[in-house]
Amino acid sequence: MSAQAPLAPAPAQGTAPAATFEPVIIGFTCNWCSYRAADLAGTARTKYPPNVRLIRLMCSGRLDPTFVLKAYAEGADAVLVTGCHPGECHYIEQNYKALRRFRLLQRTIEALGIEPARLQLVWASAAEGVRLANEIARVTEEVRALGPLNWPAGNMVDLDAFNLDAAWEATGGDAGGPPAAPDGANPEHAAVAR
């Protein structure tokens, strides 16, 4: 994320040419299935978008929701969680736990204004390299259409290094500036122009 104007969101989605936006997607994979699926895709020379950065976990059940929130806070546009198909977990039933965490986390991020499509769950067995590649391509295009997330939280610590007023104006600010003096008010008591 750039250092200037942390409060200013990215240019409105309409103004930036969509083609130039390359989403950053953090992908969590399970050691026993989806990581091997990604491996298989590589061995088979199946192409998938480089937007996804894969991180291997031992199991999708290892996915702490903290990882997902940290990804958003530090600049990821989306998070893709992958794991074994229901009933095929190496650790018996931990992927069900992952599913429940995913559903609850998705509701929570939605309440915080993050589009649910920025958190996706895909099941992929070790044999499904092509399927995983296709899913990664689909998620990438969905996130590309959503535009950048640009979560400013990581920069908020240094908020004071920035001009708050300028940042506030850049976010749209109070439309039309401070309200006009109400009728009957002393015209000399005009608010200072900001």
Place this chain on the structure above:
Amino acid sequence: MSPTAKSSGAAKAAPEAVPAAAKAAAGPAAAAKANAKPKLAIFGAASCGGCDIAIVNIHEHIVDVAAAFDIVLWPTIMDGKYADIEAMADGEITITLVSGSMRTDETVHLARLLRRKSKFMVAFGSCASEGCIPGLANLSSRKQIIDTAFSTTSTDNPDGIRPVWEYQAPEGVLHLPEFEPMLRTLDQVVDVDYTIPGCPPESKQIWAVLEAVVKALNGTGPLPPKGAVLGAGESTVCDECARKRDVKKIDRFVRIQQVAQFDPEICLLEQGLPCNGPATRDGCGALCPAVGAPCIGCYGAADGVVDYGARLISAYASVVEAQKPDEIDKVLDGIVDPAGQFYRFSLAGSLLRSSKAAWNTDGEK
């Protein structure tokens, strides 16, 4: 400083019969004695005042506090001037307790000032350490907050007046503390040495901490390491809770008003009541679950928890029994307000710190 302490000391030392010369002699001595005491400042920032009440609730020990410290600032309780703080040397105040969150540029300025003048800065209570209830304002933009405060149906404001931070009056420019776009915790603004959690911290814990501080200052006790959480445990509320836990599987979430009577012995979470105990730091004595109310998380994140809400999401997802997506959704529908449930006290201090609405004001008129 502390004219109160000095004058009361002088009154004790100098009965009416004592000659003026003796009074004059007692004056500097009393002042020197007062100066020798470590200085204590207690500052509210954006808070409700409950923390101050919790401090006073240490009852007669408050006299010990006054005896051990020279209280230089405590706006809720006594007079004290910011100008006196500004006139102090850097590091002159031994310990400052800040009990509120950073909401306006004024609170930010004072937090910085007190940081500079203090050896130890303590985030006292939930507001200072993680945002607390005022931090829920980070679910809305500044404009939404101000519109709600000044133009809802219950507000008589026909002219739609809004606060301005600078105002040209005939006598000169008037300044109001500016409402910042987002509420911040103390450690997001200044370096914090210690944290005392709780909304408010339990009075017996406050006294324990103050006692330990006095000992450390006397050299008779250890000084806690920087960054320590004081006046609380290292585990979770569940560890302090006397309720029985066994099944660890639930098939529904309920709201407290939907059930006439909960079992008084069994874990509330196992009875389907969303209880924040599994993620919340102990130290309160598990007071709420003891009387049948779920823990709402006022003691903040337990040791090692990075994001309070994430830990709680994990805990809840682990106890839900359903495995099919539609069954899971049916159970999760019981948590009607996920952001409020998981971040009631900790939104401003969480990884995301706010909702998108707080900073993305695209298209807002």
